[in-house]
Amino acid sequence: MTLQTPLCDALDIEYPVVQAPIGSATCPELAAAVSNAGGLGHLAVTWRDRKDTRRVVRETRSLTDDPFAVNLVLDDATTVVDTDEHLATVLDAGAEIVTLSFGDAAPYVDRIHDAGALVAQTVGSADAAREAVEAGVDAIVTQGLEAGGHVQSEVATTALVPRVADVVGDDVPIVAAGGIGDGRGIAAALALGAxxxxxxxxxxxxEEARVHDEYQRRLRESAETNTEYTTLFDKGWPGTPHRVLRNETIERWERSGRPPAGERPGEDDTVATTETGERIERYDEALATPTVDGDIGAMALFAGQSVGLTDDVRPAGALVDDLVSETRTAISGLPGRTNGDG
Ligand SMILES: Cc1cc2nc3c(=O)[nH]c(=O)nc-3n(C[C@H](O)[C@H](O)[C@H](O)COP(=O)(O)O)c2cc1C
Incomplete structure (x- = not known):
């Protein structure tokens, strides 16, 4: 069974499986492994400086001949490089697909197209999808409430995708994000109109993701009920809800009566340090990358409700293969799930 969809045609990929931008967990090895397996790999460069951005885009290009995407978060509450300059670097480094989230892509669409690249925007509602289509984006990404990391929508994927599909029609391909952890979820997303x-x-x-072993251990061992949608880890990116694994930082804050920012328990605690010696405070949004040293379990451990389906750590290419075959199985199994009596 072919899984060729309009997204595959638009982005020139074999399978409709996208490795999401997962902040500083992305790296050339991860993106290239996914793209080489026929999915779409992704670099997320928001928290990299321009030199490092150029390096990772070029390095990824050297590891795969297939398309990969580069993501920028537009919310200047968290960006470390001016978005205009960062986008110039991304395009100059040769990015062919740019994905933009947490903001309006409209001011950047023409520039990206003029550079010969494609652009996708993440949305959290049908209205936002309509505006993105009017702005001329090449693909729409819906991000539902179940999603890990920072979250753009208060609507669940099952309710959001068909609404966006109704608005967008066949004009622009849609990619569904949030709560999808295996091929059954991918098949469901396709059925919903993505x-x-x-x-x-x-x-x-x-194996390729740049995250700490302790973070991966907790992902493997967590159930779908173990995440929290919160605004707690607000240092470094205030004002945007996020979904993380429940941990001692959340539980201690709840036990102390959920006080507001500035009055939370251990507000100024240093829970960990980066390789370059920078302090990570208790309510920091910093990612637990492999070289972070300290109390990893107290940090923001971003995870979607899909974590219940995340039981092991696999090579990314093998994961794409598995997701594709699971999707085929899920789709071909559908008729057998009914007795045909109507
Ligand atoms: C660790 C982590 C980091 C993330 N970083 C970004 C990012 O840099 N840019 C972005 O647009 N979304 C980011 N997201 C959101 C993802 O792109 C995606 O929408 C989300 O993970 C989908 O939900 P799922 O985790 O249930 O698959 C991040 C998510 C996680 C888990």
Whole structure:
């Protein structure tokens, strides 16, 4: 069974499976492994400086001949490089697909097209999807409430995707994100009207992802009920809800009566340090990368409800293969699930 969808045609990929931008967990090895397996690999460069951005885009290009995407978060509450300059670097480094989230892509669409690249925007509602289509984007990404990381929508994927599909029609391919952890979820996303699926948490648990072993251990061992949608880890990116694994930082804050920022328990605690000696405070949004040293379990451990389906750490290419065959099985198994009596 072919899984060729309009998304595959638009982005020139074999399978409608996207490794989501997962912040600093992304790296050339991860993106290239996914793209080489026929999915769409992704670099997320928001928290990299321009030099490092150029390096990772070029390095990824050297590891795969297939398309991969580069993501920028537009919310200047968290960006470390001016978006205009960062986008110039991304395009100059040769990015062919740019994905933009947490903001309006409209001011950047023409520039990206003029550079010969394609652009996708993440949305959290049908209205936002309509505006993105009017702005001329080449693909729409819906991100549902179940998603790990920072979350753009208060609507669940099952309710959001068909609404966006109704608005967008056949004009622009749609990619569904949030809560998808295996091929059954991908098949469901296609049934809801999406043309592909964008998986974040599942790809954090791959051998190539740049995250700490303790973070991956907790992902493997957590159930779908173990995440929290919160605004607690607000240092470094205030004002945007996020979904993380429940941990001692959350539980201690709840036990102390959920006080507001500035009055939370251990507000100024240093829970860990980066390789370069920078302090990570208790309510920091910093990612637990492999070289972070300290109390990893107290940090923001971003995860979607898909974490319940994230039981092991696999090579990313093998994960793409498995997701594709699971999707085929899920789709071909559908008629057998009914007795045909109507
Ligand atoms: C660790 C982590 C980091 C993330 N970083 C980004 C990012 O840099 N840019 C972005 O647009 N979305 C980011 N997201 C959101 C994902 O792209 C995606 O929408 C989400 O993971 C989908 O839900 P799932 O985790 O259930 O698959 C991140 C998610 C996680 C788990």
């Amino acid at each position: 043309d592909g699926a964008w998986l974040g948490t599942r790809f954090v648990a791959t």
